[in-house]
Amino acid sequence: MKAEVLRIQLPPWPGGEGEASQAEVRCGWREPGGGWHDGGARMLDAVARDFQPKRLEVCLHPADAPIAAFALPPLSGRRLHAAVQGAIEPCALQPLDALVTGFGPRGADGSVPAAWTGRAVMNGWMGVLRRHGLPVRELRLPVAFLPNPGQGWTACLIDGWIAVRTGPDQGFMQWLPEGVDPTAGLVAHAGGEAVLPAVQWAGNDDALARWSGEGWNWSLQADDLADGHAGAGLALARPVAGWAVLAIAVWLTGLNVYAARLATQGQALKRQMAARVKAVFPEVPVVVNPLQQTRQQLEARAAGAPQGPAASDYAGLSRAAVSLLAQTPPGQVQGVHYSAGELRVQWREGAAPNAQAKQALQAQAREQGLAVADDAGVLRVTAAPASEPGKDAQ
Incomplete structure (x- = not known):
């Protein structure tokens, strides 16, 4: 049919x-x-x-x-x-x-x-x-x-x-x-x-x-x-998968240990570099970026920053500037340069403080005996004249 x-x-x-x-x-x-x-x-x-x-x-x-x-x-x-x-x-x-x-x-x-x-x-x-x-x-x-x-x-x-x-x-x-x-x-x-x-x-x-x-x-x-081979394949696949999971776990553990070791070594190297910068440039108040700060100090000295006993004036101005800019948001400052008794703070493009923030900086500078002036995106910080300790340099 x-x-x-x-x-x-x-x-x-x-x-x-x-x-x-x-x-x-x-x-x-x-x-x-x-x-x-x-x-x-x-x-x-x-x-x-x-x-x-x-x-x-x-x-x-x-x-x-x-x-x-x-x-x-x-x-x-x-x-x-x-x-x-x-x-x-x-x-x-x-x-x-x-x-x-x-x-x-x-x-x-x-x-x-x-x-x-x-x-x-x-x-x-x-x-x-x-x-x-x-x-x-x-x-x-x-x-x-x-x-x-x-x-x-x-x-x-x-x-x-x-x-x-x-x-x-x-x-x-x-x-x-x-x-x-x-x-x-x-x-x-x-x-x-x-x-x-x-x-x-x-x-x-x-x-x-x-x-x-x-x-x-x-x-x-x-x-x-x-x-019937699929049953055997499944039975074989399970231990193979188990060993694969174990191998991945061991590998990840080793990777984490290695990463932690690298992080520890990196921190130790950073501390060593900071110590060397402090030893060569004792006037630097805080070492945050050793390479950048070393370059800035070398540029400052090449531009006529005071050496020897006269360096105390530069050190004091640097410490005062660090305190003055402590509240500045990260990434706003592009660079800091010293020349002839004046510390120049270069803002990043579009990151200069507004008028209200500048007034706050000037008020804080007066309290620290500094004179602050803004010139086309560059903040000039100097010591206030002895005769007019509270007056801003304009």
């Missing part, structure tokens, strides 16, 4: 490939250019013998493929995969190494649908299907075969389970204890909400509603297991 699409619904995994080969499966198919048909329950060898499908799709039993939705931040790539794995781990009954997982796109509400199954179940069914001439590269979820509801939910009963599709890539499956009404199961899943979305139930004989679903974009991929 030619089929454009053949869909197979597997029974619960029986625990061994021998038993699985003898299990009955449900199937539905679509004729080329025609409608959907329900094939009922058949043995796998009969399905392989009776159909020649162009496309084959197989879904797990609800008991073997839990599905859930997890609220996750907007991540992508490996970060999203790691977040999904972390969300699944506390929900699964097996370690992650023993699972095959899959997840869909993040919804508008921030939830990410995800499902998982045992690696032994995945490997077992893949082997059985392959030996019957029905090879596939992925196993789907039962809700993927249900039609995508435009509004509300689409649901069907599978061996005591409710399978419900709630959107393009979302759905859930709920186990029903014997004798429990299916609607009560939906209410239980909805957290006790009395008002449920409209539910379209697909009966066993309703092939169109049971098999015709389209647009489901995720599944449990066989590529993740590669005949």
Whole structure:
């Protein structure tokens, strides 16, 4: 029988490939250019013998493929995969190494649908299907075969389970204890909400509603297991990742120690340079930038700054100027030069104090016995004349 699409619904995994080969499966198919048909329950060898499908799709039993939705931040790539794995781990009954997982796109509400199954179940069914001439590269979820509801939910009963599709890539499956009404199961899943979305139930004989679903974009991929090597790769990757983290931690610790050592050596060198500047130029009150201040002192001496005993006048003027400019914002002064009993303060372009700040400087200078004059962006500081100690030099 030619089929454009053949869909197979597997029974619960029986625990061994021998038993699985003898299990009955449900199937539905679509004729080329025609409608959907329900094939009922058949043995796998009969399905392989009776159909020649162009496309084959197989879904797990609800008991073997839990599905859930997890609220996750907007991540992508490996970060999203790691977040999904972390969300699944506390929900699964097996370690992650023993699972095959899959997840869909993040919804508008921030939830990410995800499902998982045992690696032994995945490997077992893949082997059985392959030996019957029905090879596939992925196993789907039962809700993927249900039609995508435009509004509300689409649901069907599978061996005591409710399978419900709630959107393009979302759905859930709920186990029903014997004798429990299916609607009560939906209410239980909805957290006790009395008002449920409209539910379209697909009966066993309703092939169109049971098999015709389209647009489901995720599944449990066989590529993740590669005949069991993925589990070994994951087991190997974890210690490798652990060693990589340890190596990075050791490297960062060493880098921090080295940086601290360099900082200590730099401070010691700066102290040594400051001490040498003080030894050569004792009139410098405070050494902040040894190289710049040394250059300024050499320029001052070359310009005729007093030497020997007369240097006390220059030292006093320098100390007074330092005190006068102590409140000046950092970066406002471009340079300080001494020449012939006058200390010239060069402001950086656009950084000269305003009129109010200049008046404050002049008032402070008078208190220290200095005369201050501003000349085209240069502040000239001199000792006030003895006859007029409180008058500014204009």
